[in-house]
Every structure is written in C-alpha cells, then in structure tokens.
Amino acid sequence: MNLQLPKEAVVIGTKAHPPDTKAFKLRLRNDNERLELRSGQFNMVGLPGFGEAPFTFSSPPQADGSFEHTIRAVGRLSKRLMRVEAGETLHVRGPFGTAWPLEQVKGRDLLVVAGGVGMIPLRPFLLEVFQKREEYGKVVVLFGARTPGELIYREEFDTWRRQPNTFLHLTVDDVPPGETWDGHTGVVTGLFSQMGIEPDNAAVLTCGPEIMMRFVARGLLLRRFPANRIYVSLERRMKCGTGHCGHCQLGPKFVCKDGPVFRYEELAGFPDTLL
Amino acid sequence: MTDQVSARVASVEQTAEWIELLRRDYEVVAPVKTGKTTSFRPLAEGLEVDWDYTITTIPASKTIYSPQETLVRFARTEEGYRAEEVVPEKRKRILFGVHPCDLHGTLVLERTFLGEMKDANYASLRANYLIVGLNCQSIGEKCFCASVGTGPFYGYWMGQGPPQGCDVLLTDLGGRFLVETFGVNGVRLLAGVEASPPTPDDIGEKLKREAAAKERFRKSLDTRDLPSLLRRNLNHPTWRITGEGRCLSCTNCTMVCPTCFCYDIWERVGLDLSVIERIRVWDSCQDERFAEVHGGNFRSTREARLRQFVCHKLSYWVEQFGCYGCVGCGRCMTWCPTGIDLAEIAAEIRADEERK
Numbered sequence: 001m002n003l004q005l006p007k008e009a010v011v012i013g014t015k016a017h018p019p020d021t022k023a024f025k026l027r028l029r030n031d032n033e034r035l036e037l038r039s040g041q042f043n044m045v046g047l048p049g050f051g052e053a054p055f056t057f058s059s060p061p062q063a064d065g066s067f068e069h070t071i072r073a074v075g076r077l078s079k080r081l082m083r084v085e086a087g088e089t090l091h092v093r094g095p096f097g098t099a100w101p102l103e104q105v106k107g108r109d110l111l112v113v114a115g116g117v118g119m120i121p122l123r124p125f126l127l128e129v130f131q132k133r134e135e136y137g138k139v140v141v142l143f144g145a146r147t148p149g150e151l152i153y154r155e156e157f158d159t160w161r162r163q164p165n166t167f168l169h170l171t172v173d174d175v176p177p178g179e180t181w182d183g184h185t186g187v188v189t190g191l192f193s194q195m196g197i198e199p200d201n202a203a204v205l206t207c208g209p210e211i212m213m214r215f216v217a218r219g220l221l222l223r224r225f226p227a228n229r230i231y232v233s234l235e236r237r238m239k240c241g242t243g244h245c246g247h248c249q250l251g252p253k254f255v256c257k258d259g260p261v262f263r264y265e266e267l268a269g270f271p272d273t274l275l
Numbered sequence: 276m277t278d279q280v281s282a283r284v285a286s287v288e289q290t291a292e293w294i295e296l297l298r299r300d301y302e303v304v305a306p307v308k309t310g311k312t313t314s315f316r317p318l319a320e321g322l323e324v325d326w327d328y329t330i331t332t333i334p335a336s337k338t339i340y341s342p343q344e345t346l347v348r349f350a351r352t353e354e355g356y357r358a359e360e361v362v363p364e365k366r367k368r369i370l371f372g373v374h375p376c377d378l379h380g381t382l383v384l385e386r387t388f389l390g391e392m393k394d395a396n397y398a399s400l401r402a403n404y405l406i407v408g409l410n411c412q413s414i415g416e417k418c419f420c421a422s423v424g425t426g427p428f429y430g431y432w433m434g435q436g437p438p439q440g441c442d443v444l445l446t447d448l449g450g451r452f453l454v455e456t457f458g459v460n461g462v463r464l465l466a467g468v469e470a471s472p473p474t475p476d477d478i479g480e481k482l483k484r485e486a487a488a489k490e491r492f493r494k495s496l497d498t499r500d501l502p503s504l505l506r507r508n509l510n511h512p513t514w515r516i517t518g519e520g521r522c523l524s525c526t527n528c529t530m531v532c533p534t535c536f537c538y539d540i541w542e543r544v545g546l547d548l549s550v551i552e553r554i555r556v557w558d559s560c561q562d563e564r565f566a567e568v569h570g571g572n573f574r575s576t577r578e579a580r581l582r583q584f585v586c587h588k589l590s591y592w593v594e595q596f597g598c599y600g601c602v603g604c605g606r607c608m609t610w611c612p613t614g615i616d617l618a619e620i621a622a623e624i625r626a627d628e629e630r631k
Contacts, residue, residue, distance in 0.1 A: 002395035004346045004553075006358050048349040048356040048551040049544045074569040089355040209570070237568050239540045239558075242392040246537030246558070247565060249587070250573075252594035257392070271509050271582060272566065272573045 003242050006046055006091035007033065012066065013086050017152050021117065022082050023058060023070040026090065034065035035095055039102065039124035040233060040261045043094035044241045045069055047084070050077045054238045056121035056260070057095070060128045070120045070152070096241035098261045100125040101231060105203040108229070109137035111195060113216045115188055115208020116145050119152050121233050121260075122207050130163050139166040140197045144188030144212070146173045148181045169194060188212060189219045199225040207233040210274040217264045217275060227265035232275065234260050281462070282455045283470040284477050290445075290452050293468045294324065297369055301405070304338055305371035306331060315370070324372055326447060329415040330604060334533035335370055335377035336384045339400050342557050346396055346540070349551040356551060363400045369464070370404050373441070374411040375426035376418075376604040380533025381406070382440040386596040387536040396555075405460050408441040412484060414491040417605030419618060422495035425602040427488040428481075433598035448480045496603060496618040497625060505590040508624045509582065517620060518581035521613040526559035528584060528607035528615070534592075534600045535559075560584055585617045 008029040015023040028034060035043070039060045046052030058070035073079045084090065102125065110129065114122050129136050141160065145151045151170060161168050169191045171184040184191060188208070204225055206216045213232050221227060236248035236255040248255035251270030253262070267275055285293065297303050303318045306328045313328035315338050344363070349356035373381075388397035411420075411427040420426030429444055430436055437444065438457035443464050446453040453473060456462050529535045539558035544551050558565060560583050566573040574580050584607075592600030601617065608616040 001393075002360050003392060004395060005360050006347065008355075008358070048358075048553075049542055049548070051542055052540065052553075091349075091356070091358055235568055236573065237566055239538065239555075242394070243390075244387055244392070244394055244536060245539070245555075246560065247539075249560075249583075249591070251586075252591035254595070269506070269509070272579050 003093065004240070006044070006052075006093045009090045009092045011084060011086050011088050011090065014084070017070065019149060020074075020082075021070060021072040021152060023068055024081070024084065024090070025059075025066055025068050026092070027064070027066045028092075029089065035067055035092075037061055037067055037095040038099035039128050040100035040121060041095040041097045042121075042241070042260065043067075043069065043092045044096070044238070045071075045077075045081075046091040046093075047077060047080060048091065050080045052091070052093070052239075053077050054096075054241065054256070056233070058120045058123055060124040060131075070117075070123075072117045093241060096256055098257075098259055100205060100233075100261055101203070102128055105205075105229075106135050107137065107201075109197050109202045110139045111197050111202055111204045111220075111225075112139070112141045113188055113204065113206040113208070114141070114143045115212040116150060117152065118206070118208030118212070118233070119143060120207075122205060123153060125205060126160065130160070130166075133163055133166075137165070137201060138197060139163065140195050141166075141168045142171075142188050142191040142195060143168065144171045144173070144191070144208070147176055148172050148179045148183075149176075167196065187215070189215045192219055192223070199223060202229065204230040205233075206231070210234070214274050227268070228263050230264035231261055232264055232267070234262065234273075236260075282453060282473050282478075283465075284448070284473045285452050285454050285468065285470040287450060287452070289469050290454075293465075294318070294371070296467065297371075297464065301367045301369045303369045303371050318371075326372070326409070327413050328372075329413045330374070330376075330418070330606065330609070332531055332606070332610065334380055334531065334604065334606065335373040335406075336381040336533045338370055339381070339404060340384060340388070340397060340536070341400075343554055344396060344400075345552045345554050347553040349553070351549045361396075361552075363396060363403075366403050368403050368405075369407055371407045372409040372445075373406055374409060375429040376411070376420040376602045377533055378406065378408050378429055378440045379425040379432055379435065380602045380604065382435045383534040383596070383598060383600060383602060384536055386435075386598065390596070405442045405464060406440065407464070408444040410444065410446040410481075410485070410488075412447060412488045414488060414493075415605060415609075417494060417609045417616075418492060418603065419494040419496050419605060420603035421489050421492045423498060423599065423601060423603035428485040435598065446481050446484065448477060448484065451477075453477055453481050494605065494618065496601070496621060498599070501599075501621060502590040502593045504625060504628065505586050505621070508628065509586065511624050511627065513620055513623050514582040515578045517615055518578035519576070521615055522561070522577040522581050523612055524561050524563060524577055524580065525612060526561045527610040527612065529559040529561055530557065531606040531610045532588075533602060533604060533606070534588070537565075560587070581615070585620055588617060589621060 009026040013025040059068035239245035243254040243257040388394040442461040588600040
C-alpha cells in the first residue's frame with residue numbers, strides 16, 4: 001500500500017461558518033472503499049496545485065461512510081478550499097494519528113475545553129458521547145473564542161445543552177462593534193470557577209491554541225486534576241502523516257502518529273512547546 | 276547453504292575482474308575520486324574504485340534516498356485530477372565499497388522508512404540495490420565510529436548489523452581481499468568468481484587490521500548514559516551560546532547526515548495544468564521555517580534548532596527507534612562552516628554535569 005497516494009473524495013455538501021470557515025461533507029469516489037476513522041484523527045487533505053495539509057475530522061464516523069472536515073481559511077491551501085463547492089473533488093490521505101479516548105473515559109465526568117477552531121476536533125468526540133450519553137458522567141463544555149461570531153457550531157449549542165447532565169459555558173475575548181454579547185468575556189480559564197466538576201472522576205479533553213492549552217492544563221493540575229487524564233490535541237507542521245517527513249517532531253514524539261491526541265503527562269519536559 | 280556466512284580470499288586482480296563481471300549485470304555505484312573528494316558514482320570506463328577513501332560528502336544512504344523524487348502524479352481529467360502512483364525505475368544496482376558507518380547509517384534510515392509505516396517509494400528504490408561493504412582502514416580526523424560502535428569494521432550494533440545491510444563485505448588485507456558473503460544475494464554476487472578459501476593467517480590479518488584501525492582514532496563520543504544526559508540538559512547554556520553564536524542555519528549538517536530523513540513536499544505544476552507532480556525534497560530541521568505553523572513557529576531560534584538536531588541524534592532517536600541517530604561518520608562537523616561539533620557539545624555538557 002502506498003501511503004503517499006491520495007484517494008479522491010467528492011464534496012457532497014458544504015456549509016459556511018462565517019466569517020472564515022467552511023465545512024465540507026465528503027465521501028470517497030470509490031464506493032468500495034471507506035475511511036475507518038475515529039474521532040480525533042486527521043486526514044491529509046489536498047487540492048492538486050495547492051498542496052496538502054492536515055485537518056482533523058469534524059464529524060464522528062458515519063454509517064454511510066461520509067466524513068466531514070471543517071476548515072478555516074488561514075493559508076494558501078485553506079483559502080483556496082473556501083471556493084470549493086459540492087461536486088468538486090479533493091484528494092485525501094488518512095486517517096492518521098491517535099483518537100480521543102472514548103473508551104478510556106467511559107463512566108467519567110468529562111470536562112471539554114475548546115478555544116476557537118479547537119472546537120472542530122472536539123465536536124465529533126462530543127457527538128459520540130451524546131450518542132451513548134448514559135455511558136458517561138456529567139459533561140461540561142467550556143468554549144472560548146475571540147469574538148461571538150467565531151463561536152463555531154453555535155447553531156448546535158441548544159441541542160448540546162438539551163443533552164442530560166450536560167452544560168455549556170461560553171466566553172469571548174472581545175465584542176467587536178456590531179456584535180452583541182451578554183455572556184462571559186475573558187479567557188477560557190476564567191470559566192473554571194463556574195465549571196462545577198470535581199477532579200476525582202473527571203477526564204479533561206482540550207484543543208485550542210497551544211498557549212491556551214498550557215493555561216488550561218496547568219490550571220487544572222493546580223485544581224488536582226490528574227495529568228494522565230488530561231488529553232490535549234496538538235497542531236504541528238506536517239507533510240506526510242506517517243512519521244517520515246519529520247516536521248511534527250516534539251521531543252521524541254511524532255505528533256502525526258504518536259498524537260495528535262496525547263495525555264498531557266506524556267509531553268512533560270520537552271522543549272519547543274508552549275504546554 | 277545460502278544463509279550461511281562464507282568467506283574467501285581474492286587477489287587484487289581477481290577483485291578487479293569481479294567488479295567488471297558485476298558491471299555486466301548491474302550499475303555499480305562506488306566511491307570514486309571526484310576532484311579533491313570522493314563520491315559515490317556509477318562506475319564507468321576510466322573510473323576506478325577509490326579503495327582508500329576516508330569518507331564521501333554525501334552518504335551512501337542518500338544514493339538510495341535522493342534529494343528529490345516524484346511521489347504522485349496528478350493527471351487532468353474532465354472532473355479534475357486523478358492521482359497516479361509513480362513507481363520508481365526498476366534497475367539492478369550495487370552500492371559498492373560502503374564503509375560500516377554508512378552501512379549502519381542506511382539501516383538507521385530504514386528504521387524510519389521501512390518501519391511500522393512503510394514508505395512505498397523508498398521500499399521500491401531499495402529493492403533495486405545490493406550492497407557491498409568495505410571495512411574501513413582509513414580513519415579521518417573527524418571519524419568517531421569506533422566509540423559509537425558502528426565501525427571501523429562491520430558488526431552488530433544496537434539491534435542491527437550483518438547479515439542485514441550488507442550482502443558482501445570486503446576487507447583489504449594488503450594485496451588481497453577477504454570476501455565475506457551474507458545470505459542468498461551475497462552468494463549470488465560471488466557466483467563464478469575465482470577465489471580461494473581463507474587461511475587462519477587471513478583471518479588473523481583481518482583481526483590485526485581491525486585492531487590497528489581502532490588505534491588510529493583521534494576523536495570519540497562518550498555514549499555512557501548519553502540519551503538521559505541530554506534530556507537532563509535541555510536548558511544547558513551551550514544551546515544558546517553555540518546555536519546563537521555560531522550556527523548559520525545553513526543546513527549542511529542535515530544534508531550530509533546518513534540518517535536524516537526529513538523531507539518537504541512541493542507540487543510542480545505544468546504550465547498547461549495538464550500534469551501536477553507532487554515531489555519530495557530533503558528538508559532540514561535547521562531551516563527557520565521547518566516547524567512553522569499558522570500563527571507561530573515552534574523552533575524560531577537557532578538555539579532551539581541546534582538543540583533539536585543534537586538531541587534528536589543522540590537522545591530522542593533512541594526512544595523513537597531503539598538506536599542512536601548518529602553513526603559517528605563525522606560529516607556534520609566536517610561540513611559545518613563554523614565547526615559545530617555534536618561530540619564536543621555532548622562532552623561539554625557531560626563535563627559540566629560532572630563538575631557539579
């Protein structure tokens with residue numbers, strides 16, 4: 001099997017998440033194949049001529065074999081992807097990397113802390129938990145974004161809040177003119193005081209800017225959350241997804257295959273990280 | 276019969292005839308003098324094997340893993356582009372006269388490309404090659420394979436060694452060669468070659484020459500507890516002083532290293548857009564943009580990049596692959612324009628710790 005050879009994936013639907021993000025629902029062109037993905041993993045998504053980059057799945061595994069990527073326009077490839085519409089083809093390789101620990105955290109209270117587009121990889125985890133809601137304890141989601149308009153998936157918040165024993169707390173850094181906000185303002189760790197979750201039986205899952213995850217993890221360690229039950233999802237430059245191109249290395253870890261989901265304790269003491 | 280190690284002795288003339296014989300069926304890539312240095316080149320008329328070379332600039336492993344290769348070709352269709360596999364050229368080659376540091380370097384590189392997740396291109400290219408090793412008796416000023424354990428004669432090191440990595444191994448005994456074969460391919464390469472079985476004197480001569488070669492090393496790397504020594508010293512001042520004070524980020528160290536595997540992916544777009552090629556090119560952790568992501572760079576300083584290179588080779592690698600990423604060939608320090616020397620850095624850190 002050639003891990004460098006991408007598969008064609010047809011865009012079967014798109015959904016804009018203004019101001020700068022777009023979701024793509026895809027299925028492999030070859031009906032006989034499907035991606036055996038797990039929430040938290042990623043694909044290398046490419047458009048010939050514009051390159052290829054890692055993007056996590058934004059939906060859990062689907063019965064029909066379709067999968068979703070939700071992509072924010074920040075670079076050459078992602079900006080070009082904003083113009084891709086249903087019917088067009090992307091080239092994907094994957095799935096790669098580790099997944100959220102859905103099995104290991106069964107029975108535990110879950111604290112999910114997301115920052116900005118860090119919610120994208122956490123959404124499939126939440127949706128899988130909601131599918132088997134009774135198998136998990138209390139679920140508390142703390143979600144921070146720069147502005148109210150960047151609270152991605154806000155159209156789903158009501159559904160999430162209607163799940164039993166599930167709580168969603170929001171915060172934004174700033175409210176630009178023209179937007180309204182009557183909720184909390186400030187960094188996401190500012191929501192810790194109202195999270196209402198005890199460390200003893202809790203697992204933490206976090207994704208966002210690395211500097212945010214630093215303060216989340218360290219803040220929770222001070223609150224006696226155990227380092228082996230804090231899971232972080234990291235971003236690094238990646239060209240291969242297979243542990244060969246070397247870009248994603250963090251100490252002895254290859255973020256593409258040993259991660260992107262790590263237990264916080266696995267990463268202690270390495271340089272070149274903000275954690 | 277075929278898996279056994281067998282040995283024989285060939286005269287210089289018989290060895291020369293053997294190489295001619297090999298050239299009929301294979302492209303023989305061997306060390307040849309190119310100006311003031313020696314490089315691996317396909318043997319052609321008028322080119323002779325440089326039997327006494329010390330080290331090439333570009334390592335043997337990078338004959339297989341080349342600076343640039345096409346991985347995928349996208350051909351234009353009505354709906355967009357169809358990805359096509361690019362199968363590397365099938366060609367029978369012999370990588371000839373490879374010193375033990377490079378034999379081990381190739382095996383180390385292959386722990387990346389032929390490990391748990393296989394790189395199809397490398398595997399396909401590697402299948403073209405048989406390897407003829409040459410025990411090394413020409414010890415250079417920067418060579419320290421003996422203290423790492425990979426040379427100067429080929430043997431078992433950190434879970435790898437013969438019969439892997441080498442099909443035939445030559446030792447210059449002075450006017451004659453000891454020729455040892457490993458496995459089926461080694462035996463096949465020697466088919467039809469006139470040679471006599473080695474005498475106890477020949478074996479004794481090999482041992483004597485190995486001992487003599489070991490005496491000639493002027494450089495060493497103390498590997499005692501080395502991975503954890505470095506892990507304990509990730510904040511040692513040498514990273515800043517050497518990195519910021521001397522490193523030019525030229526990437527030479529990584530370009531000449533036999534075990535460096537990092538690559539970048541580029542896309543080459545034809546002017547008429549009919550074909551787009553996805554190519555890989557060697558990349559370097561010493562390049563400023565290597566660890567850059569949107570919104571930041573995890574190794575924006577030369578201090579961080581130098582620490583990454585040295586700690587990867589001498590510490591992280593052991594955790595990743597079960598062996599050092601350094602085989603003691605000395606190339607990185609030879610080709611560093613400011614003479615940065617990872618063995619000296621390790622020694623400096625050790626000395627500081629021992630003083631405490």
